[in-house]
Amino acid sequence: MLISESAWEEMTCLFAPSLGTMKNSFNDRCLAAGVRRDWAGWNNGWVFKGIYGYVGEFFFDTFDDCGDHGSYHDFKKVTGIGFSPYIYHGFQYNFTSYFGMDVGIIIPSVFVITAQWSFR
Numbered sequence: 001m002l003i004s005e006s007a008w009e010e011m012t013c014l015f016a017p018s019l020g021t022m023k024n025s026f027n028d029r030c031l032a033a034g035v036r037r038d039w040a041g042w043n044n045g046w047v048f049k050g051i052y053g054y055v056g057e058f059f060f061d062t063f064d065d066c067g068d069h070g071s072y073h074d075f076k077k078v079t080g081i082g083f084s085p086y087i088y089h090g091f092q093y094n095f096t097s098y099f100g101m102d103v104g105i106i107i108p109s110v111f112v113i114t115a116q117w118s119f120r
């Protein structure tokens with residue numbers, strides 16, 4: 001079944017998906033998949049956003065070691081899959097349509113500050 005273009009646009013406006021890889025703090029290669037949701041935006045450049053992600057093992061050999069340490073391993077003992085959920089909420093200020101900064105927290109207690117460039 002194919003998704004119609006208007007349905008796809010509506011879905012991706014609600015949640016902006018992303019997919020990639022990263023090395024965790026134990027230097028293990030992990031799959032990173034997530035969605036971003038802008039919960040509120042104001043005309044003065046401010047946006048309240050959430051990012052909800054999965055970082056963990058995947059069925060390719062490259063990602064086999066991701067669940068061997070830390071919270072990834074704790075989840076693996078319970079679920080059989082080594083991963084760590086990421087739940088982030090923060091405020092972003094867009095200085096221009098191409099540059100913004102945000103500050104927020106990854107639950108339960110990781111403080112984050114980022115700068116973002118857009119090449120649209």
